[in-house]
Amino acid sequence: MAESPTTPLRAVADEYWEALLRVNPTYATFLGDRRFDTQIEDISIAAEAEQEVQWIVLRQRVADLDIADDDLAARVTRDLLLETLDDALGHIAHRTAELRYDQMDGVHAGLLTTAPQINAPEPQNALDLVERHRRVGDLLDAAAERFRAGVAAGRTPPRLVVERALNQVDGYLASPLDGDPFTTFAGPEGWDGEDQWRDDLRTVAADVIRPAFARYGAVLRDELLPVSRSDDEPGLSSIPGGDELYRFLIRSHTGLDLDPAEVHQIGLDELARVDEQMAEVGARLFGTTDRTEIFDRLRTDPALRYDPDRPEEPLDDARRCLTSARAQMDQWFGRLPQSPCEVKAVPDVLAADAPAAYYFPPAADGSRPGTYFVNTHDAGERNRFDTASVAYHEAIPGHHLQLAIASELTDLPAFQRFSFGHTAFVEGWALYTERLADEMGLYATDLDRIGMLVNDAWRACRLVVDTGMHALGWTRQQAIDLMVAHMPVGVDEITVEVDRYVAIPAQALSYKVGQREILRLRADAAGALGDRFDISGFHDAVLGSSTVSLPVLGAIVADWVARREAA
Structure with missing residues (x-):
């Protein structure tokens, strides 16, 4: 080292x-x-x-x-x-x-x-x-x-x-x-x-x-x-010291001292923006801009669900997505990880209460590759339309690219390479790559693209319901109802997600906070550099110091812009 x-x-x-x-x-x-x-x-x-x-x-x-x-x-x-x-x-x-x-x-x-x-x-x-x-x-x-x-x-x-x-x-x-x-x-x-x-x-x-x-x-x-x-008081605001604890957890997950009420409003604004984009794609895909009709189609069309008798199908689709992503990486990134990324099913003992997918980074000694876990439990209830965006988020160019590169930056101290605690950066990057995948041409159809928008709306909902329950006194049912109105997925799946936000306060809102900050830094850098802006260089700067806090990321990008301007 x-x-x-x-x-x-x-x-x-x-x-x-x-x-x-x-x-x-x-x-x-x-x-x-x-x-x-x-x-x-x-x-x-x-x-x-x-x-x-x-x-x-x-x-x-x-x-x-x-x-x-x-x-x-x-x-x-x-x-x-x-x-x-x-x-x-x-x-x-x-x-x-x-x-x-x-x-x-x-x-x-x-x-x-x-x-x-x-x-x-x-x-x-x-x-x-x-x-x-x-x-x-x-x-x-x-x-x-x-x-x-x-x-x-x-x-x-x-x-x-x-x-x-x-x-x-x-x-x-x-x-x-x-x-x-x-x-x-x-x-x-x-x-x-x-x-x-x-x-x-x-x-x-x-x-x-x-x-x-x-x-x-x-x-x-x-x-x-x-x-x-009870379900009428699921949030931290219902326990002694809960308001202070929630502010700490927001800071812990985002690196920023944010007002929950302001975060709540940002979530509502983001939902309005994504709803407009969903109407545009829905018009091309289903011939309607009406959100209710679009959601009804996404919720009820059996062709958009996996075959319950073929639980391996989601795994096969995820592997195809990663193959497509690998073929495009050289055009968007200068540094690529050495560790491979495997795709496996979520273990049966965890599957019923586990999320749709998650990622485990590789071992530093090379004894274990990065692994993208896909939940095949009750495959007939799993949506085909969000397979691509979730794969890009969890694996390539999302978490695997980010965390495998972090572990391979051997000139950095070990705590910097392997402490993945800066949630807004880690998850913000992965959410950023869902949109980046569209720029990279990885969404083959508007069905994949509407899946990307659904997942973006999902993260915007998190800003609203997480702060709603933990700071504004929302009930569990209020959170479920908000997400049902803005998400074309079943109530059971939404309930699992809402319960996740109850379980780990502030973690879920960090995704959208991080994505917004990376997009802001990219726009500011592109505006400052003009023709000298290089997307590959920007991405390498963002990922080149391992996992960092959002304030530190701002300093890193500012330094990169200054060096490009001086070159």
Whole structure:
């Protein structure tokens, strides 16, 4: 790895990363760092207090560094490290661990989602992971204690979130042991000890992990569900300190201190704009500009749905989209990732409560490629018209291009390459690429194009309903009704999405905030540079410092424009 010109900054950045991996050993394994494979996360109050002291000390050391005369890369690293530490301290101060019982970011969901992505390339890795599995009960029991502390402080959970989490826990416990994700992940090739190892994994799953999930489920069912909030008060504004917590989460996900009421209005304005564009495409596609008629066609035409007897069809279509995207990349990007991107189905145990698609980045050591997961559960209810835009968002040129490139920028500190916490940049980029795909000629038909508009409207709805529920006192039904009016998808799918926004406040609104900022920066750069504007160069500048906050991205683009002007 190339050494940073700011040696003290690099030293503290590396120290922070080492500390982060120690407190997040599963994440270390996920990245290919096997040093902590026997360990599991400690989310107890005592452990969190120790982390807080460590982060405060590190932050002060970063703040004391004098880098006024250093280059842009050093300033970016320093600003990102300060923001990252401030965010970590904010999560501790707001006790967000007390709220991690949900179906999206819950402790149990993280275990079930990550387990199939872990591998054991060497026999020692395999043996070490058995030891980690013996500690799963410690993690789930500690999570239960944090939930109890939250309830004792009046921070009661939304009923719908607890019910969805219970569906996942119960689904896991009802699944066959032979297909358990904690027993079936990849092991060393050709290892003569594999049979015994698999037996040990099954024993630990049966004797430790499943009983721990059962205890965790009992806490959800017997302690959280009876005190949970009704669907009429799903948002954070219904709990003590909820307004302040929501403002923090908006800042955590966007990097910006935004007024929820202003975000709400931006969402309404965006919806009006997308509705106009949808009318134009609808006229060409269905011969009508009436939104109700367009939506009725998109909702009810069986030809626009996948064949329920062919669940592999969405996977095949996603692979075709990525093949088309790869063929166009050289014209729009100077830097391309080395890691490939695979397409796989969402694991069965998660599929019923999982989103339509999601992406996992590659391991830093090359042991795992980037993976685009497509949900084939109940394929007959899945829309054909949004397959393309979702594939471009989640994989290429969206998340895979962005996050694989980030992991391959080996001259940057590790925390900058692998900490994907700047949600507005990460998701804003992916949403930006949905529109970019149209510029690239990747939408073969107006049906694909209207899918892009549907998904853009979806993200605009998020600004409205997320702020509506968490800041303005909306009910769950109000959020569902708003989305039904602006989205041509079934009520069941919209309900799953609304429940996602209840589960992880402010995360969903960051997509549109990030997209709007990238588009603004691009327009400003193009206006300043005129004929000297280069779209490939702009994209390389945006992606060239790994995942960054929106304020830092503005400084990066300004520097790129200045260098182009001076050239």
